[in-house]
Amino acid sequence: MAAADPIFAALTAPGTPFEIGECGGMRQFVRAPADLSSLIESARRHGAATFIVEGDRRLSYDEAFARRDALAVMLAIAPGERVAICMRNRAEWMIAFLAVIRAGGVAVLVNSRGAPAELRAAVEECTPALVLADSERAALLTEAAYPGRVIDARDFPSEGRFDRDVAPAAPDDPAAILFTSGTTGRVKGAVLSHRNLITGLMSVQLAGLMVLQNAAQQYGVPVETILANRPQYATLLVYPLFHISGLGSAFLSPMLSGGKVVIMRRWDPEEALQLIAAERITALNGVPTMLWDVLNRAKIDAVDISSLNNIGTGGQALPINLLEAVQAAVPNAFLGTGFGLTETSGAVAMALGADFLRKREAAGRVLELAEARVLDAAGAVLPPGAIGEIAVRGPMVMQGYWNRPEETAAVLDADGWFRTGDIGRIDEEGYIFIVDRKKDMVISGGENIYCAEVERALSELPQVAEGAAFGLPDERLGERLVAVVLAAGLSEDQVRDHVATTLARYKAPVRVAFVRAPLPRNAVGKVDKIRLRAMWPDLSGEA
Template identity: 65%
Template sequence: MTSSDLIFDKVTGPGSPFEIGERDGMRQFVNAPSDLNQMIERTRAFGDRPMIVEGDLRLSYADVFVRRDALAAALGIEKGDRVGLCMKNSAAWMIGFLAILARGGVAVAVNSRGAPNELAAMLDDVGAAIVLADSDRARRLREGGYAGRIIEAQEFPSDGTMALDPVSPAQADDAAAILFTSGTTGRVKGAVLSHKNLIHGIMLMQLSGVMILHGMAEKFGTDVETLRANLPQAAVLQVYPLFHISGLGSAFLSPMLAGSKIVVMHHWDPEEALRLIAAERVTMFTGVPTMLWDILNKAHLESADLSSLTNIGTGGQALPVNLLDAIRSACPQAFMGTGYGLTETSGSVAQAVGEDFIRNRTAAGRVLSLVDMKIDAPEGQAGEIMVRGPMVMKGYWNRPEETAAVLSADGWFRTGDIGMVDDEGYIFIVDRKKDMVISGGENIYCAEVERIMGAMDGVAECAAFGIPDERLGELLVAFVVGSGVTEQEIIQEVGEKLARYKAPGHVRFVSEPLPRNAVGKVDKIKLRAMWPDLAGV
């Protein structure tokens, strides 16, 4: 049994906030509240502690609650009403979310980067009673034909003049939020997340933090309470969009419930990120590999101050080994971590931090304690990952057929990801089910190929995908951002490490970062469109 297993047994024992028991046929946190707003209300106790930093705007927890209460009183909604959130990352977005839940509403987090007709269609689809928007998105909504009520962020009340009538607590299965899937395959769908779903997703993140704290106390030879009392306030750099589960859960709600400071970035800029990390003493940074490379490259050039960082992570798949080694070299004081989750699972399926992460660096995490998992394939083979647990969504809004296609009557959710799980519970993501290339009758998982390419010296970023081929049906090709490595070297490396038929037929180098969608995933639709102009074959 590892040290982390012993810590887990200790912090999830009887009577603890994270005590685990069985309800409704699945493991749950038995002491969890039924209403997310009840957890939020507890953070009033943080008072004058800094909560949100956005440019020149600095708000304490007390400031945020004054604004939240004032906005909640002005919404004029009924319990269960859907309320749209259509803004860039901002204090206003977060205050809007809190106000919606305070009135018993359902927060509908739309992709604020969408085109006018897309934004209007999402809100019309859910029958939004009202929309909270910044001025730019309000204009886009009107351009897209949205005719409903909009309150613009600059109109939010900043102090309370209206009494906030009490609202009866939500039931665990009541809807709390609707988050839209990225839409890279098929039409956009709104995943309905209940209070129970979000609470358990957040508590799983909190459990990870508590385990890190116990691990630090063990390392420094002290007790947890002494360590907690002497640590500075945690601060997270919010770079993921708030309309995505990573932004909502790990960069907003989880830090807020822990009394942390949230430092907002409107768009990714590595120089600004380094300035904020140093100026605000940011302790937690989580981003996609491109962001991590940007940070490291700028840090080396400018001798940036990364000394405050104690937690660095990414999610979705294992970090390229060369990137992991570079981060550990630049930030030896930081705990490393990775995680795997989906919008439909409230962001939580697997996670590994500290010792757990370093022990198996090629994994996407260890299956979390409340997650039932099975692989839809013969034992020992990769197959579609299926999960069940209290964090799995209620379904897709107004999409019964699409819900039934992925969510069984007894709660098993088909993730669409292909992977394997070892005897210790480490999960290895091979690829997206719909991103597999069939070339010459052979199945090639793009993520497997990308893992090999990404570990090569000189490769900063890479993506593999299929293009039509008369002879093979599909031909695997790749784009690479990097230097000091050749096409032939990449083809040879993949062929030797995997199999000859899995090596890309062509590799093309680009100088700009690969295009990504709103939630940070490489946009392979755009890459396929780019290929004919850049391939030269």
């Protein structure tokens, strides 16, 4: 979004809700609410409109806020206390988050897909005052002998009044802790402040207004006419809510605009098509795997997906053949992509509509409030077009990792520049192109799998002398995780089952190859995964 754009200039001019100004050495939304609770409260105005759809359950905004208020009373926490949320995607998860923020707490978002020991470790990482869990996760925490207070979602109250005075949080107070991992594979809690999350949400809102204004200009009609005639924004919630993409773009952003959030428990193409048709879903944001599934299944079953007018992806490049297939199936849909991380409260670069189609291989265009640059190995800033590590700065960048000062200092400097670990380039127009990942991570079907974590699980098997996990390109999944181990007396299934039960099933390697000699290593003694990838066809027997 270029500041020279007259629509952008008008939307961010002095006196407007999205006024941008300098504050603390960074460009910020100067009229942003001080705390996230105030921003959330503005969604009450949507009243009787449908907010959450989950199976046969339908909650209006009024009903959801009544449940939110009742749970906020039940929590009985002091401002600043941490509350862990450990559930699958469901209405209670969303209500729990809203209640924690309303009560002045800090929401700790736990990956609900872990094994019992993983769940306990993630919860205890941030020493919460209590845990809000669904019955399955509550049972897993009991199995792991978690000693803290747990409230089962079945016991959430349905109505009540929150009349306790809670002092507004300061903009830089923590609002949420989301877990992420680096090359060590050990979970870290990224601490996101109220300012961080509000900046991320308002940036999405501003992008939406830009699209709306451009459409009004293109068709020569007032914005009010478009708003009066368009259907309710309806999104299919397919990302886990404990991911920043689930929390921000699939939950809080639609809520602020009066949208409808339709929950899927797990990804299933047939169910997705049924929901798109029945709920008239307008927005589908997912990884390439999901988009392919919808397009292929819609063609087979002749399902109407014409309600989709907003299709987006992020985290992985959108293959050209997929882009063409989307355009053929829903020619009037508005396409977009973005680049961001948990540590940046979501997107720091976006490209929508014509902006996206101009440079389809880009991961997005740097947003107005974000600064981005590319660094060489020594930390020197490289010129436009040069390849190096991408670093970003802005009011959306996290405060740091919870109780990890050394790991925070390794990626976040005193001037607020965050080293993303992604290798890429930025052109003169501000488009970001991702070339590789410095972080040893695989994105398979939209899930982040950290190789070091899997390798630690492999090392727990006494028969394994050494092992390495890495990703290979996969047309449907984006990448698939495979492993090579030096071991005797083990089968492929035994290795996969061990990882699936030690961690989580989606983290288990799709294939395991066995070697009889030590794994190849590079000049500094690390396992050479470039050579392993080249050796994979011979090791695995795959052509």
